[in-house]
Each structure stands twice: as C-alpha cells, then as structure tokens.
Amino acid sequence: SQKIEQNSEALNIQEGKTATLTCNYTNYSPAYLQWYRQDPGRGPVFLLLIRENEKEKRKERLKVTFDTTLKQSLFHITASQPADSATYLCALAVGSNYQLIWGAGTKLIIKP
Amino acid sequence: DADVTQTPRNRITKTGKRIMLECSQTKGHDRMYWYRQDPGLGLQLIYYSFDVKDINKGEISDGYSVSRQAQAKFSLSLESAIPNQTALYFCATSDYTSGTDTQYFGPGTRLTVL
Numbered sequence: 001s002q003k004i005e006q007n008s009e010a011l012n013i014q015e016g017k018t019a020t021l022t023c024n025y026t027n028y029s030p031a032y033l034q035w036y037r038q039d040p041g042r043g044p045v046f047l048l049l050i051r052e053n054e055k056e057k058r059k060e061r062l063k064v065t066f067d068t069t070l071k072q073s074l075f076h077i078t079a080s081q082p083a084d085s086a087t088y089l090c091a092l093a094v095g096s097n098y099q100l101i102w103g104a105g106t107k108l109i110i111k112p
Numbered sequence: 113d114a115d116v117t118q119t120p121r122n123r124i125t126k127t128g129k130r131i132m133l134e135c136s137q138t139k140g141h142d143r144m145y146w147y148r149q150d151p152g153l154g155l156q157l158i159y160y161s162f163d164v165k166d167i168n169k170g171e172i173s174d175g176y177s178v179s180r181q182a183q184a185k186f187s188l189s190l191e192s193a194i195p196n197q198t199a200l201y202f203c204a205t206s207d208y209t210s211g212t213d214t215q216y217f218g219p220g221t222r223l224t225v226l
Contacts, residue, residue, distance in 0.1 A: 004154070032212065043116075043202050043217025044155070089154070091215075097162070098213045102154035 002027040006090060006103040013080050013110050021075040021106045023090035028101065030092035033066055033073050038087045038105065047088075048075075080110045115139045116218040118203050124224045131190040133221050135203030143206045144186040145215065146170075146178060148199040155202065161186055162208070193225040 005024045013019045023033070032051040036044035050057045050066040050073065057064045063076040077084050087105040094101055116137045125131055135144065142163050147155040147170075157170030159178040167180055175197060177189045190197055200222050204215040 008152070034212075034214065041200075041220065041222075043204070043220055044215075046214045046216070049212055049214065093213055098208075099157070099160075100213060100215065102156075104152060104154040 002101075004028075004090065004092060004101060004103040006088075007106040008104065010107040010109055013108065015080060015082060015110055015112050017080055019077040019080045019084065019108055019110070021088050021108065023073040023075070023103055025071050025092055028071075028092050028094050029068075030094050031098055032093045033064075034091045034093070034100070035062075035064060035073075035075050036089045036091065038089055040087075044089055077108075082110045082112050084108065085110045116203060116205055116216055118201075118218040118221050120221060121219065122222045124226065125193055126226050127192075127194055129193050129225075131193050131223065133188045133201055133203075133223070135186045135188070135218055137184050137203075137205045137216075137218075139205050139207070139216060140183075141205035141207045141216070142183065143208055143213070144180065145204040145206070146176075146186065146188045147202045147204065148172065148197075149202060149220075150199050158188065158201075190223075190225075193223075195225045198223060198225045 034049045035047045038044040048064045061078045065074045087107045089105040090103045091100040145160045146158040161167045161180045203218040206213045206215045
C-alpha cells in the first residue's frame with residue numbers, strides 16, 4: 001500500500017540545537033517533495049520544495065534532503081528558536097497532475 | 113488583505129442540515145482545492161478544480177459536493193451534515209504554470225456537526 005510517514009510523536013529540541021524531522025514514503029515515485037509549516041488553527045504555509053533529481057536544498061536556517069533510493073526526506077532547522085515551534089508537514093507530488101499527498105505532520109517544540 | 117479567504121471561520125450545525133463553505137482567492141490561480149483535517153491525520157483531499165470547467169473528486173468526496181462559480185470562487189457543500197464530518201476544512205489554491213504545485217491555504221473553517 002502507499003503511505004507517507006512522519007514522526008507521530010512530538011519532537012522536543014533545546015533552543016540553539018538542530019532539529020531534524022523525517023518523512024518516509026512507500027510505493028510512490030514523487031516528482032518532488034514539499035515541506036510546509038502549520039501553526040495551530042491556521043492553514044499550512046509553504047517552506048521548501050526539492051525535486052527528485054536534487055539531493056539537498058537550503059533556505060536560510062532550513063535544509064531539506066531527498067533520497068529517492070531510501071524514499072526519505074529529512075528536514076533540518078539549524079540554530080532552532082522557540083518561534084520555530086509548529087507542526088511540519090511533508091507532501092509528495094505524484095501522478096501526471098502532480099497531486100499532493102500529505103503526511104500527518106510532526107509537532108516540533110523548541111524549548112528555551 | 114488575505115489572498116485566500118474562507119467563510120465562515122467557525123460553524124456549528126445539526127445533523128441533517130445543509131452547509132456551504134465558501135472560498136475566495138485574489139491570487140489569480142487556476143487550481144483550487146478543498147481539504148479536511150482531523151487531529152492526528154494528514155490533509156485529506158475532498159475535491160479539486162483545475163479550472164472553472166474541470167472539477168474532480170478527491171480521496172474522500174462522499175457526502176460532499178462543490179461548485180466553481182468563477183476562477184476566484186470555489187464552494188464546498190455538505191448536503192446533509194453528519195457528526196463524522198466534524199473537522200477543520202481548508203481551501204487552497206495553486207499556480208501550476210509556475211512549474212510546481214505549491215499550495216496556498218486559507219485560514220480554515222472549523223465545522224462542528226452535533
């Protein structure tokens with residue numbers, strides 16, 4: 001069966017450390033993968049996109065890796081801050097219309 | 113002003129009632145989507161529309177219907193609401209011509225069916 005897995009348990013990280021979130025998938029061949037941030041009671045907000053032929057993407061303190069052999073993406077936040085606390089969603093673009101398939105998200109808590 | 117707006121933001125209704133959720137966008141995007149989100153679950157696609165004349169069912173369309181009144185407007189209807197449709201509903205848009213399907217979300221509608 002096809003599925004996307006993100007850490008279901010909240011991830012607690014000390015301020016200033018690097019937070020690493022995981023997105024694993026099975027039986028998909030995504031053209032690209034996106035990461036979104038969602039704050040409580042709000043809609044997701046796009047952060048980064050990485051294509052199937054890219055290994056790594058960076059944006060300020062954010063870094064995403066994509067390993068199509070392992071079927072895994074890692075999302076890193078360096079020098080984490082309490083304001084980074086949120087739920088982070090990964091989404092795979094699949095099919096001819098690049099429909100997005102969503103993971104359930106990982107809740108990240110950055111402690112001061 | 114927000115690019116993607118949803119009305120109402122909160123709604124409490126009773127089983128069997130007809131409900132309409134509305135979405136408007138000023139981004140000029142062709143594609144629009146309706147999702148529902150339940151605690152602990154990912155976003156589930158209800159319906160999507162690639163343009164005014166192209167409407168498609170998503171993975172959980174049963175019990176829902178949609179109308180794309182214009183490029184900027186996409187409404188979701190629950191013909192006869194039931195309690196397990198209690199959820200957070202999001203509208204989203206995307207611009208496929210940009211080369212990706214990056215989606216832009218509205219603020220959500222929290223629907224409670226008693």
